Amino acid sequence: MTVPLITPANTTQSEFPPQWLKRSVRYGLYPLLLSGVIATVWLSVRYQWDPGKVYGRATLILVAVLIAVERLAPLRKEWSMTGKSFLRDLGYIAFVGPTIALTKAGFGFLAIRYSQHHIGPLSALPIPVAAAGFLLTFEFLQYWFHRYSHSARGPLGRFLWRAHLAHHLPDKVYVVMHAVFHPVNALITTAILQIPLLALGVPPAAVLAATLLIDL
Numbered sequence: 621m622t623v624p625l626i627t628p629a630n631t632t633q634s635e636f637p638p639q640w641l642k643r644s645v646r647y648g649l650y651p652l653l654l655s656g657v658i659a660t661v662w663l664s665v666r667y668q669w670d671p672g673k674v675y676g677r678a679t680l681i682l683v684a685v686l687i688a689v690e691r692l693a694p695l696r697k698e699w700s701m702t703g704k705s706f707l708r709d710l711g712y713i714a715f716v717g718p719t720i721a722l723t724k725a726g727f728g729f730l731a732i733r734y735s736q737h738h739i740g741p742l743s744a745l746p747i748p749v750a751a752a753g754f755l756l757t758f759e760f761l762q763y764w765f766h767r768y769s770h771s772a773r774g775p776l777g778r779f780l781w782r783a784h785l786a787h788h789l790p791d792k793v794y795v796v797m798h799a800v801f802h803p804v805n806a807l808i809t810t811a812i813l814q815i816p817l818l819a820l821g822v823p824p825a826a827v828l829a830a831t832l833l834i835d836l
Contacts, residue, residue, distance in 0.1 A: 629744065637693040645693045653836055661829045665747070671828040672729045679725070682835055688797045699793040709790060723806050730818070737817040740821020750826035754817055755833065765812050769805075785809065 657678070664674045684789070694700045706713075742750045782790040783805040790797040822830070 621773075623738070624829050630758050640710045642695075645689055646695060648754055649689060650836070653685070654833075657829070657836065661747075661825060663678045664828060671824045672733060674832060675729065675828055678832055679835055682832075684796060690794055693730065701794040701796060703789065704797070705792045709797060709800050712777065712786065713796055723810050730814070733815065740819060742826070743821035743823060745823075745826075747823060747826045751829040751833070753820065754826055754830035755824045757817055757820065758830070758834065759810060761816065762809075765809060 660674060660678050663669065690700065729764060742753050745753070766784075769780040771777070772780055783802045786800055786802045789803070790800050817827075
């Protein structure tokens with residue numbers, strides 16, 4: 621009697637992560653995080669929590685959740701961070717990452733603090749409307765700055781592209797790769813995007829809602 625040879629091709633192995641978990645993450649993660657952000661903003665308004673502290677803690681939680689999910693149930697394994705990509709990006713992660721994080725967090729806190737004492741065109745609007753105005757202004761300015769960073773010509777165009785180029789070095793898609801940015805580009809971006817938003821006088825709760833939605 622001949623015993624069939626068992627090979628990897630005809631051996632059944634349990635898949636990890638299972639398909640149900642992948643589908644749950646694909647279709648459920650963003651609605652879950654969005655619901656969490658909305659609940660956080662509502663609780664902050666309801667109990668008059670400090671928006672700056674809420675923003676900092678909520679951002680840390682979001683980043684931690686996203687890193688955990690992408691490691692346990694990546695959408696595509698070829699997008700995941702590898703040892704090679706991590707070592708390549710380590711210089712940016714170790715030195716540029718904290719600079720960018722502090723810059724963006726600083727402007728986020730500044731926007732919240734400034735909005736507590738400044739009256740502008742959006743100050744008297746309901747929180748959802750003011751947050752929508754914040755997001756629309758942000759996306760408009762971000763789009764054109766990003767476009768000019770790629771397509772502008774002359775000395776200014778070359779400067780913007782050189783400052784922006786580092787962001788296109790990674791060939792993977794994972795949370796930590798967002799730290800691959802030139803600090804000059806981060807400073808210019810935050811200044812261009814945030815200063816006009818501060819002038820609009822967005823209420824603190826609307827700033828909190830908008831900045832957390834941007835983090836998503």
